[in-house]
Amino acid sequence: MVCLPMPTRTMPPTPSARRARPIERLRAPLAAPPAAAAEKERRGIQSIEVGMSLLLALGRHGRPMPLKDLSKAADMPTGKAHPYLVSFAKVGFVVQDAVTGYYWLGPTAIQLGLVSLQGLNPVREATPDAERLAEQTGHSVALSVWGNHGPTVVRLVDPIYPLHVNLRTGTVMSLAGTATGRLFAAYLPRALIESAMAEDYKRLGPDIATPLKPEEVDKRLVEIRTHGLSRSTGQPTPGVNAFAAPVFDYSGNIVLGITLMGSSGVFDPSWKGPQARAVKACAAEVSKRLGHQPGSVD
Secondary structure, three states: OOOOOOOOOOOOOOHHHHHHHHHHHHHOOOOOOHHHHHHHHHOOOHHHHHHHHHHHHHHHHOOOEOHHHHHHHOOOOHHHHHHHHHHHHHOOOEEEOOOOOOEEEOHHHHHHHHHHHHOOOHHHHHHHHHHHHHHHHOOEEEEEEEEOOEEEEEEEEOOOOOOOOOOOOOOEOOOOOOHHHHHHHHHOOHHHHHHHHHHHHHHHOOOOOOOOOHHHHHHHHHHHHHHOOEEEEOOOOOOEEEEEEEEEOOOOOEEEEEEEEEEOOOOOOOOOOHHHHHHHHHHHHHHHHOOOOOOOOO
C-alpha cells in the first residue's frame, strides 16, 4: 500500500492577526511626493535670509545709516535688527562708527565684493543676455568694447533671419558715424574722444567717417546722455536702424556697448519704442551684475 501525504491545511488568521494587518499598514512610512522632497532639499536657514535684508538695505542706501533708519529700510523692528548687526560686526560684514553709532559695510563684505568684481568679464556676462535679446526681438545684436583703434565688435548674435550688413567680429566702428561709436564718445573722457575722432577720420576717410563740427558732436552726445541710448536711422547703412545702450561697471565707467540693429521696415526708431526699451533694459541688467549703481553716472 502506498501512503499518500496528508494535504496541509491553512489555518485562517486569528481575529487579533486580522486586526493587526491594517495597523501595520498604517505604521509603514509613506514616501514623500517628489516635489515635497525637492523643496525639503532646497530649504535653507531662514535667519540668514532675514539678516541679509539689513546688508542689502545698506547697499541700496549707499552710505552709513543709524539703526532706526536701517531697520525701517529693511522692514524689521529695531529690537530684532540689533542682534543681527552685532553678529555681522563680529565677522566683519558691518562696522559701527564709534562716534555717530551709524552702521556701514565692513571689511569682509568689501573684500568679498572686490573678489567677485575682479572675476567678472563684461563680454562673458553679456553674451547670454545678447542671445536672449536677439531671440526676443528678432534683430541682430552686437557687443562692442573700446579697443586700441576705437569701438570694436567682439561678439555678433544674429536672429533666425540675419541682417545683411558689413559687420563682423573685429570690426572697428566709426566713432562719429555709427550709433555704437557715438555711444562710447558720450561716456568716455573728452580728451580721449577728441584724439580718437581725428584718428577715425584718417583711418576711414571722409566718405565713411564724416567729420562733425564740435557743436554738432556736443549736441548728439547730450542727446545720448539724456536718453541713455545712441541712435542711428538709415546711416551709415541705408535701410538699417540701430540703438546702442551702455554697460557700466561698479565704478561707473562704460565697459561695453550693446547694439540692436534691424531693417527700418520693422525696427521702430522712436526713443520709447519696443526696440529702445528692450536694449536699454538688457544693458541695465548686465550693468547691475557688474556692480553698477543707477545714478552714479553724470
